[in-house]
Amino acid sequence: MPDFGVLFASIPQVAARYRAGTLSPVDVTRASLSRIEELNPALNAFITVTADLALAQAVHAETELRSGLDRGPLHGIPVALKDLTDTAGVRTTCGSRVLADHIPDKDADVTVRLREAGAVLLGKTNLLEFAYGIVHPDYGQTNNPWDVTRTSGGSSGGSAAAVAAGLCFAAFGTDTGGSIRIPAAYCGVTGFKPTYGLVRLDGVFPLSWSLDHGGPVARSSGDAALMLAALTGRPHNAAPRDLHGVRLGVLVEHTRGPEMQPGVAEVFERACDALRAAGAVLVQVRVPGLDLVEAAMMHVLQPEASAVHTAWLQQSPEKYAPDTRTQLEQGFEVSAVNHVRAQQFRRNLVRDFLAALTDVEAVLTPTVAWVAPHEDPVVSGDEGFAEARRTAPANLTGFPALSLNAGFSQGLPVGLQITTRPGEDARALSLGASVEALLNANRIPPLGSSPPFKRTAP
Structure with missing residues (x-):
């Protein structure tokens, strides 16, 4: 029986055991692949599993580490890529029939960086079609590890579910309106959307070029920082801080609203109370014009997305899921x-968020107003607007924003979002x-006790 428990250790813990010689990248990779084989039929988190490649990379990592070549914290760590990320010789579908048989001949920049960091690629994770908010029936919904009758969110739902269920230690995702942070909130993990442009997206299929961000999904901010360092080629320190005296803003408009589930509001308030008890100073902040965000978002996203798909829409419109095709049209x-x-509104919104951040280090909100629903709402519908409102x-x-697990409502995770000034990704x-250490809310999904699931412990 593989040691699934190690799959829920932190990346530094596993890395230390590699270097001490008490744990092997090959054994960890085999455990990951075994867990994928066991759980993926119910979760549908992976579209493509690269088992042979992963084992070859694990053997290579183990040989390098034993010879004294150390590529850093991700050396020998199993990770996954959202399946809109080019991988030479491995198909990249974008969750669509349009690219069902597409095999790139070149790696994306992030693929190269992860390989140079010594990470082990387990495969390509499921996503909404072209990251545009609709499940293509050929690939199906990614289910939530906390309740497989519910969605893991979109569009980076496969990445979030894989990390939460212990199928991999971290995964690459993309975020155009919340597509890293929403799945992270639904699955009880940490998702980080860095400052715009910090992660190069060469070889990552675009949804909306001026809104797209790439970033890590992991089980903690510390692990996310290590993944981000590999994706960018520069260190990002995420050491917890003493919160005494730290000023944080609570964005009033995003703590309320008719869509806010009472249980989510309660979890957020408990988190704020814990921060105050730890000595943080919480103040209310406001940002004008937030009611205009949804319209501005779609007036940027829709034409940029349609420009990308013009030729395919003319040549093969039937290959898209109907709702995806409608949105593109x-x-x-x-x-x-x-x-x-x-675009003018965006400039004003930057100014107003900077003003809100003048006297505080970060702005806090719930990530989403509700816990994971049974299905993903359509991006351009009222529920889709409400889902991405925060x-x-x-x-x-383009400001950096992170979602972490703040607690549970109805037995399902609730996300808390931290937004800082541009360039303050490390902050x-x-x-x-610091908040994760304070709340101690990170848990392992129970996944049930009947096949195909087995209960595991770290």
């Missing part, structure tokens, strides 16, 4: 005037680590 109807006004502003502004991660 709607993008051609957005007027140039509305697109320009949305995450989309950071895409419009967001460090505050995230």
Whole structure:
């Protein structure tokens, strides 16, 4: 029986055991692959599993470490890539029939960086079609490890579910309106959308070029920082801080609203109370114009997405899921005037968020107003707007934003979001680590006791 318990250790803990010679990258990779084989039929987190490649990379990592070549904390650590990330010789589907047989001949920049860091690639994770908010029936929904009748969120749901269920230690995701942070909130893990442009997206299929961000999904801010360091080639310190005297803003408009589930509001308030008890100073902040975010978001996203898909829509419209095709067709109807006004709104939103951050280190909100639903809402519908209401502003502004698990409602995870100024990615991660240590809310999904699941402990 593989040692599944080690799959829930932190990346530094596993890395230390590798270097002490008490744990093997090959054994850990085999345990990961065994767990994928066992759980993926119910979770549907992976589209493609690269078992042979992963084992070959694990053998290589083990040989290098034993010879004294140390590539850093991710050396020999099993990770996954959202399946819109190019991998030479391994298919990249984008969750669509359009690219069902697409095999790139070149790696994406993030793929290269992870390989150079010595990470072990387990495979490609499931996503909503072209990351645009609709499940293509050929691939199906990624189910939530806490309740497999519910969604893991989108569009990076496969990455979040895989990390939460212990199928991998970290995963790469993309975020255009919340697509890292929403699944992280639903699955009880940590998801980080860095400052716009910090992670290069060469070889990552675009949804909306001016809103797209790439970043890590992990089980803690510390592990996310290590993944981010590999993705960017620069260190990102996420050491927990003493919270005494730290000023944090609570964004009033995003702590309320008709869509806010009482249980989510209660978990957020308990987290705020814990921060105050730890000596943090919480103050209310406001940002004008937040009611205009949804319209501005779509007036930017829709035409940019439609421009990407113009040729395929003309050549093979039937290959798209119907709702994806409808959303792409709607993008051609957005007027140039509305697109320009949305870009003007973005500039004003940046100014107003900077003003809100003048006297505080970060802004806090719930990540999503509810716990994981049974299905993903359509992006351009009322529920889709409400789902991304608290995450989309950071895409419009490009500010770094992190979601961590703050607790549970109805037995399901609730996310807390931390937003900082542009370039203050390390601050967001460090505050995230501090809040995680304070709340101690990270847990392992029970996954049930009947096949195909087995209960595991770290």
